[in-house]
Amino acid sequence: MAYAVTLPPIVTVPVEGTIDLFPVRRVYCVGRNYAAHAREMGFDDRDPPFFFCKPADSIRPVGKGETLEFLYPPKTSNLHYEIELVAAIGMSGSDIPLEKALTHVYGYGVGLDMTRRDLQMKMREMGRPWELGKAFDYSAPIGTLHKAEQVIDIAEASIWLKVNGEDKQRSSIPYLIWSVAETISYLSRYFKLEAGDLVYTGTPEGVGPVVKGDVMEGGIDGLGTITVKVV
Ligand code: MN
Numbered sequence: 001m002a003y004a005v006t007l008p009p010i011v012t013v014p015v016e017g018t019i020d021l022f023p024v025r026r027v028y029c030v031g032r033n034y035a036a037h038a039r040e041m042g043f044d045d046r047d048p049p050f051f052f053c054k055p056a057d058s059i060r061p062v063g064k065g066e067t068l069e070f071l072y073p074p075k076t077s078n079l080h081y082e083i084e085l086v087a088a089i090g091m092s093g094s095d096i097p098l099e100k101a102l103t104h105v106y107g108y109g110v111g112l113d114m115t116r117r118d119l120q121m122k123m124r125e126m127g128r129p130w131e132l133g134k135a136f137d138y139s140a141p142i143g144t145l146h147k148a149e150q151v152i153d154i155a156e157a158s159i160w161l162k163v164n165g166e167d168k169q170r171s172s173i174p175y176l177i178w179s180v181a182e183t184i185s186y187l188s189r190y191f192k193l194e195a196g197d198l199v200y201t202g203t204p205e206g207v208g209p210v211v212k213g214d215v216m217e218g219g220i221d222g223l224g225t226i227t228v229k230v231v
Contacts, residue, residue: 011063013088013198014108016144016224022088022106025196027054027140028187029084029113033177033202040205049178049202051187052130054113058140059198062226069231071105071210073136076116079210079230082203083161083169085154086111087180088145089197096188100110107145108154110220112228113200114139117209128210138157140200141227155179157221163214171204173220 012021033049062068072079090106113134120133126187155172160167164176178186187193210216210230219225 008057009095011056011059013071014057014111014144016064016065016146017150022145022194024056024059024198025108025194027056027059027198029054029134029200030178030183030202031044034171034204035177036175036205037203037207038105039176046058049183051190052134054135054140055092058135058138060138060141062141062143062228064144064224067215067227067229068141070114070228071138072230073114073116073214075132075138076118078116078118080115080117080207081161081163081168081210081216081218082113082115082207083159084111084200084203085157085159085180085198085220086142087184087201089184089193089199090195092192092194094188094192096185096193098181098185101184101188102148103149104184105180106195107147108220108223109145110143110218110223110226111198111200112141112216112218112226113203114141115207120155130225132226141226141228142198143224146223151222154220156220157223159218159220161206161216161218163208163210163216166210168208169204169218175204176201185204
């Protein structure tokens with residue numbers, strides 16, 4: 001037996017303080033999970049959150065102290081940043097009860113859900129799927145993962161993003177409409193979660209455009225920072 005075409009590489013994210021690599025299976029993303037961001041996007045903050053997916057190979061790991069060069073994607077003139085807390089699933093499960101949800105988390109990281117906002121809005125208006133706006137190549141930079149047992153009090157952490165040194169997004173994890181545990185429990189009723197899945201938990205308010213030459217630096221307390229330059 002041979003593969004009919006070249007076997008695609010397994011996408012991995014380095015684990016902080018180890019030589020281990022976390023293999024990525026699926027990437028789930030929560031939409032509108034901070035009230036102030038839901039409002040800035042023109043929605044009521046009581047709307048329930050919802051999910052979309054990005055391909056596993058949209059993930060771009062960004063090493064500690066490294067600046068990722070992010071190619072400005074085609075077919076857009078309104079590329080937006082969205083800084084997000086990412087939960088990495090370490091144990092499979094369906095219908096995970098809320099009180100068990102965090103036991104399925106292997107670790108956490110700082111992610112960017114890069115978005116072709118013009119295409120997303122157009123698809124939204126037409127009632128069509130969001131893939132063109134959200135699931136494009138290399139659209140999901142992520143920093144090293146930090147093992148859950150080594151992360152102190154992620155539920156209280158602050159989350160922020162600067163562009164060229166200027167504050168653009170600043171909030172904190174308690175402002176998630178659906179907590180990490182609630183998100184995992186809910187999602188696991190619709191999909192069997194597996195080790196290797198990443199869950200982007202949504203972005204706070206302050207999203208906006210970047211252009212070639214801009215440098216984004218984002219962070220979450222306890223998880224370090226990531227730096228991404230648009231080229
Ligand atoms: Mn997002």
